[in-house]
Amino acid sequence: MIDETVVTLSRLQFALTALYHFLFVPLTLGLSWMLAIMEAVYVMTGREVWKRMTQFWGVLFGINFAMGVATGVTMEFQFGTNWAYYSHYVGDIFGTPLAIEGLMAFFLEATFIGLFFFGWDRLSRVKHLVVTFLLALGTNLSALWILIANAWMQNPVGSRFNLDTMRMEVTDFGAVVFNPVAQSKFVHTVSAGYVLGAMFVLSISAWYLLKGRNIDFAKRSMTVAASFGLASALSVVVLGDESGYTVTEHQKMKLAAIEAMWETEPAPAAFTAFGLPDVAERTTHYAIHIPWLMGIIGTRSLDRVLPGIGELVGDAEQRIAGGMKAYAAMQRLRVDRNDAAARAEFEAHERDLGYALLLKRSLADPATASPDDIRAAAASTIPNVPVLFWAFRIMVGCGLWFIALFAYSFWLSARRELDRRRWYLKAALWSLPLPWLAIELGWIVAEYGRQPWAIEGVLPTALGVSSVSVAQVATSLAGFVLFYSALAVVDAVLMLKYARKGPDGLGMWPPATPEPVPDHSVVAARP
């Protein structure tokens, strides 16, 4: 029998370590490309200031990268330590993208980050630029593979249950890699990281301008941030919409919960811009509806119907009944491998097997479930509606603000007026935490919205835990909280210290001797 306390603590530990890890990774994703852009300008123009910009933002990048690496090791181990049954049940499919991530991405970024810092005097300009580019490529490839793994949890394609090994096994790895959910998720997630990277540079530079320090350095940095940030903010919203569309097809319950769509509405459904979802009454108070919008976003049509929560719970009851038949047939097959009738019965209901496992939370044998058990299990497929409803809306609100802010920054930078408006600089500075907020909320929408499933429709989260004791998980959770809090303090102190010192305080810029004007005549004279 599953110990619910172990499940709760294990989930809490996974969520906390993942959310914490995800504070650092998106900044690495975005900042690495910005370093590559700045260094490329340096290589092309030969102007020393661009090299110094790469190095200065590189110092902050390094502090953040260390935290990302440190907290990432935990993630690679935690599936095994705390989610042993999950690892056993889906390792055949889920482990592969993780291993490829290590081979293709981690080695690339980790091997070249050392050269990024220590290679300035050992490498030619172009070679060093290549190193920076490979570092950025590595970080982004890692996002690709982990999101392929994650997308399979949301939309488990290309796999099948094997009765001999009692686990899911891969049938079509191509389908796992080219999972449509993976594609939209990847672009949406890396774009979110780029927005964070751009905001990081924009906000700190705005602070220098407010203080009247490092003017040229900061304006150049802001120009890069404005263009990179605008492109990324547009991409994150557009691809977020695409992500929403793929959710419609594969995770109808998640979509219904995000929209607090309690009952099925006639197409095209209205979008609820605001409201107070009430779980007990299954209704949304004070709802403000925008007609048609939800149907258009969710189905790209005016006539396809989006199912509401009530209808989806009814579907889940059907599938639980089917899953019980599959489970009973599986028991018979375990006794007699050659029972042809049982095999036919199993194959007929195989796709619902995961729904029978929902019953295992409270029953040792799902085949003995009463109608009440089934109704309770079906009701448990509703995620936390108010949390999803609000997390999604705040995330989208942030996204729209980013587009506005970066578009305005871009316009100012084109008019060379970045340092003219103090209210703008203050807005840019105080927007710094918002991308982090949006990113963490995005994780909550995607992963908390997947509950009660670890693998949508295949494996309930509660079943995935290890056979560890409450004391073990409580101790490790406390250990992580203490250790990570201490690291967060040190990280924040260092980030603030180096951001405050700035390129002037660190003696990086301006140089002691004036910058020599690059001699373009040599290039121009070439045939």
Place this chain on the structure above:
Amino acid sequence: MPDYETLRIVWWALLGVLLVGFAVTDGFDLGIAALLRVLGHDDAERRAVLETVEPVWEGNQVWLILGAGAIFAAWPLLYAAAFSGFYFAMLLALLALIVRPVGFNFRNKFTDARWRGFWDWLLTLHGIVPALVFGVAFGNLFLGVPFRYDETLRLTHEGGFFDLLRPYPLLTGLVSVALLLLHGAAWVAVKSEGVVLARAERAVRLLAPAFVALYVAAGFVLYFGVTGYALQGGSTPAGPSNPLAKTVIVGSNWLVDSPLGGWAVAAAIVALAAALATLPLCGRRHHLAMFVASSVAVSGTIASAGLALFPFLLPSSLDPRSSLTVWDASSSRTTLGLMLLVTALLLPIVLAYTAWVYRVLRGRVSLEHVKQTHGMY
């Protein structure tokens, strides 16, 4: 695609390659950190010691992450049973390893002596703890770990962290610590000069005999005092990955009755010879050759353990039938074949650019250079 049996043997060998990759590269990172306070007496000397690995340790650590990922992908049953079974041990190693990235990066960010002294102690601990934990874990493999599967292949464990700390695993833990310290000292000898180099050479001269003595002792105990497991039948090399199909007898001898026991002894002899060879090489100041020798010692030690255990990966002391072996703990044939293809394509590229990076960074770290710079990093 190769047949299932071949793929399993190849992935068993690749598991060894990954462990060796981790121990040879990340091993010296752990070793130098553990020796940090011994090899460097003042701040400049310690920074010189750290700078021997600062540009490369992140790449080295990926061997560990890849190791975990590859075990997950190729040996999911082993990943699940070993990582959850060694719960606190894993946690301890993890927390220790988390210290390194932040320690290396944050230590030099303030000049305050207490700040740096604090991180030096943490870095020392971070070097010793994983070396000890991994050695203790290997020792426990020979004794068996208390876990069993029910008929739906759900895993349960008995026993806790302190049950791992039995005499034999503690001995193998010490073997591992001595070996990785030796390896770390050999690396510092390659990359340093002056007083730091002299201390590294002295450390090699002390640690090589210590490792040899501990390793021989562990071998004797394994031969005379540890009960082995033997696979009697029931599972076939190409059968489905279901541990419950087989019969296992307890009461054999790991070195004598193991199918590859002879090879295990041969690997052990290579490891011992290589460890002893560091002494004359140290005397003649052939530092790079000495480092190669310590790398061979590391590889031979891991190989000897893996070969003696074959075909077992994780024997169960609670229910020997639940033991995990090469024939019943792997992924499906499709996944193993696919992963082999990916590894064959990508690993040579990884090795090529890693070699290039080490070449770019070749040369010794001089104290004068360290004193002049305050660290870019």
